[in-house]
Amino acid sequence: MNPEHYRISEHLFATKTQRFLHFVLDSLFSYILILSAGTTLVLAGETFGYPSLSEWVETMTLLEIIVYSIGIIFLYYFLTEVYFARTPAKILTKTIVVKYDGTKPTIQNIFYRTWSRFIPLEWFSYLGTATIGWHDALSRTYVVHKQALLKDRVSFQNKK
Structure with a gap:
């Protein structure tokens, strides 16, 4: 690791609770969103005269x-x-998705x-002491505290 390049450290990671x-x-x-989109399709089908759209939504197969x-x-x-490097839940917890640097x-x-989120039982990857899941590891990303990251990067730049 080149000491002149900033790297994420574990103290920045989001907690397991987060x-x-x-x-x-x-x-x-x-x-x-799933329910809203389905309802919108039904309403649009009925409003604009596409009853087959409404029927399709109302009779969807399990697949x-x-x-x-x-x-x-x-x-x-x-x-x-x-677009934002964060989902609404990450916004609420003041965390953000970043790369290793x-x-x-x-x-x-x-x-x-x-796509890694769709691995069956992916959420099991958080059991034990791991603070990063498979969808983090496979994509080489981390979820970190946003303000702590900003402070850490400023501190790193000041030390250079």
Whole structure:
């Protein structure tokens, strides 16, 4: 490691409690989006004379519901983390997603991060002492306290 380049250290990591809150709140927000999008499709179908759209939503098979839900959840995480490097839950807990050097993740990092969330039982990766999950490790990203990161980077720059 080059001492002249800033690197994230563990003291900046979000706590396990914060990560659990992210999971719960983002799951809730995603569920609200899934229901809202479905309701919007039904209302749009009925309002604009497309009864087949309303019928499709109302008679979706389990597979269609799963694909639809995964699509909404993917867009929720991907778009919020690409544009803001944080989901609404991370905004509430004052945390942010960064790369190893404290910079904003690339679209590729976020793409891997988002798809990694769909690994079956991925949330088990937080059991034990791990503070980073598989979706962090596979995308080479970290969730850190935003203000602590900013202070740490300023301190690092002042030492150079």
